[in-house]
Amino acid sequence: MSQEGFPTAAARTILNHNSSLGLEVTPSVSPGKTPIQILHEYGTKTGHLPVYVMEKAEGEAHRRSFVFNVSIGDVTCTGHGLSKKAAKHKAAEAALSVLKLEPGPNHQIPNAADNGVEAEAQNQPNPVGILQRGWRLPEYSVCMEAGPPHQKEFTVTCRMETLAETGTGSSKKQAKRAAAEKMATKLQALQGCLDRPWALKPTVRLECLRTSSGEKLSALRRNPLSTPNTDYVQMMLELSKEQGFEVTYFDIDELTVNGQYQCLAELSTVPVTVCHGTGISCSNAHNDAAHSALQYVKIMASAK
Template identity: 35%
Template sequence: MAVGKTPVSVLQELLSRRGTTPKYELVQIEGAIHEPTFRYRVTVADIVAMGIGRSKKEAKHAAAKAILDKIVVEGTEDGIGNNLIPEMKNEIVSPYDDKIPGNPIGNLQEMCMSRRWPPPSYELVNEEGLPHERLFTIACTVFKQRELGTGKSKKLAKRQAAHKMLEKLQDVQSVPSAMSPGLDDDDDEIAHSVPNGVSRYADLKDSKISTMTSTQSHKVSQFHKNLKMSSGPKLSELQATALNNVEFNYVQLLQEIATEQDFEVTYVDIEEKSIKGKSQCLVQLSTLPVAVCYGTGSNSKEAQSAAAQNALEYLKIMTKK
């Protein structure tokens, strides 16, 4: 098939080999009389796609392109897309005049979803020129990466910005630190990658870390057994408590369990704020081994409560019968 064929002709040829044809329907005309917008619907088997354009021809091509994208990506139960080889995607001419092949906006969205990244965001940053010769600039942002696209319409500018972002990210498999948006939990910061894939903790591999002696291991093992066999009203209350109520007094329950089981609870407020500007706190349980749990909150009290909640989660797991 020769390069340069329109989406309508590519779709027609693809389906004619299977003895079927696409069904096009003009479903809407909107806008001013001198500047109408046409909307076409195309149906192939059980696949339906829409396309819009400033002329019927442009809208029809857009609809054909949309359904070709669906066939390429999804296929259908009767295998209608199975014979559409990948190279055919490059033979499809965009219904827009930007000479960018395919659907960069949709492709960028799919890339972010497949890599479990946040979706791209778009922002109109500039608009200039006479009413009939407008030039739009749209910014596409993924993490901290930002690319600008310009065009005679917002759609064209958005396509160009998405296309540039795709080219930048196509070889990126993990999230470099320069792109990191900050993860959901402050203590997940250590999971961030850094430039050239070199971990900030790479020196640990050469460190000599002392291991426990057999006597120490036995003491820890015995502690876990004793903890497993522990009983008491407050421990029973803990097992029956759902630790997801923001109104619950976790600090009080932890202290009551500590009194019952004869260990001490010590809170250590951290002066520095977290990377999200939150108060931080550590709570230490004088058990063997010592247990230390972390919490954050909008103030010191909330941080202590979060740390106590995490400590209770630990005890709940360790004492479950």
Template identity: 55%
Template sequence: MPTTGISKTPIQLLHEFGTKTNNLPVYTLEKAEGQAHNPSFSFRVTIGEISCSGDGPSKKIAKHKAAESALNILRGDATLNLPMTEPITRDVSKQTATQAQENPIGSLQELSVQKGWRLPEYFVSQEAGPAHKREFTLSCRVETFVETGSGTSKKVAKRIAAEKLLAKLRSIPTDNLNISLGIVNNTGCTWDKLKNSPGEKINMLKRSPLSIPNTDYVKMLTEVAEEQDIRVSYLDIEELSVNGQFQCLAELSTSPVTVCHGTGLSCGNAHNDAAHNALQYLRIMAGRK
């Protein structure tokens, strides 16, 4: 019996659309946080010029939501005639309800990625009080904007700081915000520029298997980035992965911004893994027809 459209998941529908248009979706793991009993994952899917993310307690659910967001954007184009399925409609309603109870730290990171800004930075400003009743003050910075939060733990202070900065950024009109950040039609390194680049490093990357042991991928990424005028920054994640490893994010100032996740037995290993994932993604995008 043939499978009907109503039983297909957003991942399947997006893959079918990508197959028909010769433009397969690419999924990138952006975040893996939380304890073993309560993990949290974030995936980004890129298909053509569309890039969307999704969060969930498992990798499958996070990819499902990312694909669902991309489909919702594609459905806005009436010429595509994509099917509307009941399960997806219900999931969108659930997602909307979930967004009402958002995690300000994750939302601030998502906003930064969408706008092409550097990822949020957090640092301890002050520690006060006796050992049994400590109070922490953390500062959160995105580009030129800074807010602080205080709490009985670093986690609480971090959340409050992110919440305050997120509210501030959302309250400023986009035009005024771009002026404050000094952003004036900065398109950065687009995928079209990357695909058509005659640069030696990017063309070597297209031919590289990226599978040679003990390779310094951080150095390789730096060389490619310098050639293509891409800024690379690494953000260490405080929480260990579900496997007890260090985590970090590598952010590339492409347009749209690329963020790749990395893990390792040390911070350096995590950086190298994130750089490896970023190089794999650049190779895929630069080689697309």
């Protein structure tokens, strides 16, 4: 899985960079924000997070074009682009137009009560929304469409890192929800509870790392993370204690296609950071996940 915009291969294992956690309660829409960011903030405020589904990819390998749908509440819009990011951008732009949320220096995203949109039912958590709390945004794709026009059945695949689940339904929305439910169940088994109160854990905002002068963080900025036989789990533990966040490791039952063990390292930062690791043993997978997390923290702490 890749994360667009990161400068190194190690950083492409990051799962959560676009997490909805950490947003301001009443965010302002500034001209510098992209339609994707504006729509995400609107969804966070109203309780209906946008969900992007890749409908299809067309053209030759050197000239691919993509079609993405975005659904937010009762609004569904389509975007086309020469990259996945561009197609998502266009879809979000179209949704903003329907919702009449044009970017502007004085524009405020409305409260749910202000525009008649009710927040997601408290007693019936939406699995699509749950997957977007503290994880890298999942990617949905329609992999099958069968049946006569009056009785269609859709199959949607939900992918997160090396995990994949499929769901079926009489509409794309139902199939998407079914796939998200299966993925949420799998992730709950991995980490105990997806919807636990993060406020009870010690946290640190990622942007605060850029100004930190802690000894461990300063050493991380200076030194390369390529020394053989390094205990990266211990390094991460020492760094987390210094900077005031927690690290939790979750073993994945499924092996990779190469027969290696898998692990997720979760940092209680804001936004939450989740990194993936593999290895010939559980401890090796933990060490690899810690290495990836350290690489990400180093990038964030060194960003200008």
